[in-house]
Amino acid sequence: MKHSVAGVAPDLLAPVYQDRFLALFGVAARKSLIEWRRAPTADAQLALLDASSSGDAVPATTPCVIYVGKAAGGTEKSRSERWVSHLPAEFTVSDLIDALDRAAVFLMDWAVRQRMVAARAATAAVQTQVPAQAGEPSGAMVSDDQFQLTSWVSLDAPYNTGACVRAMALLTRAPINLRQLCGHSGLDVDTARALIASLQRRGVLRHTQHQAAAAAMSSNAAQEQVQRGRPVRVGLIQRLTRWVRVGGRV
Helix, strand or coil: CCCCEEEEECCCCCHHHHHHHHHHHHHHHHHCCCEEEECCCCCCCEEEECCCCCHHHCCCCCCEEEEECCCCCHHHHCCCCCEEEEECCCCCHHHHHHHHHHHHHHHHHHHHHHHHHHHHHHHHHHHCCCCCCCCCCCCCCCCCCEEEECCCCCCCCCCCCHHHHHHHHHHHHCCEEHHHHHHHHCCCHHHHHHHHHHHHHCCCEEEECHHHHHHHHHHHHHHHHHHHHHHHHHHHHHHHHHHHHCCCCC
16 A cells, blocks of 8 residues: 655646556556555646647746656756656556656655655754743753653654664753754754654653753762762771771781
């Protein structure tokens, strides 16, 4: 069963190409990686053009374009964010299946990138807000703030990657700051911030702000110092007391 659905628009093709496309599309769509459905040009993820078509009729946000019987122009090729391909004038069903599959692969990756961009934008918006409610994690995080996962949760796209799973494992072990998390997991700072914000929204992340984290580390260090020094001081006092009791004799 195909879970992804995308729209394809052949409406801008000349009648001869459009007829050929529609004759082959039923077979090609069934064999493609994702489910393709015919859609209006304004709503489609894939538009088909030919020499008679006006490229301006395709919205700038359309991620995929296939040119039939002609090569793409220089302006079209310069659009780095758009996938552009070509079909021969007398394309076969195999040609169409191949083109649809390559467009499908691009769209699956493109959808992940779009969700990642949206997640980063949401994180940036959260970071500009002043935390107003007590008991809620602060939206603005300092690089030395520490985070720890309170319970393991499954990761959905765009965070279901190896680097994000490594970050989750690190967050489970002990409190860790953003710099350490990026260094050991391989995540870039923006993605790490987005992951942290997502976990905070799900209520499974403990956030210790910089001042409290520094105080806790100082307290732990001081306690270790006391624990290390106590046996030495106690032992020395015991030996001196015993030495006085026996009159200074060894």
